[in-house]
Amino acid sequence: MLSLRQGQDTRDLGRCRAEVISDRDRLPHRCGDRVGSRLFGFRRDPHPGGAVGDFVVVIYHVSASGLRYTVPTKYVWKEFMSWPVQCGGPREGPNLAFVKWGEDSKSVYLAAEILPHSYCDLMGTFKLYRVALPSGRILKIWDQLQAKKEFWGSLGQELRNAEDDCIGNPASCYVPQYHPECFPKRKDVKLPAYCLEVIKTATD
Secondary structure, three states: OOEEEEEOOOOOOEOOEEEEEEOOOOOOOOOOHHHOOOEEEEEEOOOOOHHHOOEEEEEEEEEOOEEEEEOOOHHHHHHHHOOOOOEOOOOOOOEEEEEEEOOOOOEEEEEEEOOOOOOEOOOOOEEEEEEEOOOOOEEEEEOHHHHHHHHHHHEOHHHHOOOOHHHHOHHHHOOHHHOHHHOOOOOOOOOOOOHHHHHHHHHO
């Protein structure tokens, strides 16, 4: 049987995690006592991503047939990736973090964060989702400002520190070099309104 231990995620996205540490001993109920046999864990994505990610969420549970797990983030990933963001190359998937259990343990609250690369627009900003288990279907979405207001006590330090100005004024967190539309060669081209913030960033 797998043994799990309680620990802090290396980048502190959520407040608590369970981590597989051995293939023996018993399965202690930690980080999830109040929801019975359901446990959860963070696991680093095996694809290379460096210190900023990628992180995924794995939900472990004990059934009559033994230990099982599910990755309930398919719909969160798809919805989050529909948020148009420019990065220096192909768009990378988000970091995913467990935030808290739903009251009945039939749902969980997850955060999805734009990887905090300095070459990504809106780096480090996030959304929060309530998803059904085990399907992962999205039940509700909160933007960053709403999530901080309602779930502050359940957020890890990195999510608490996410830049709120990027939500109220997204263009202030755009990377200028990925917005050539704001720097046309012709002077008679009308610029999109957000370009004023992009040009300000480029000249600061």
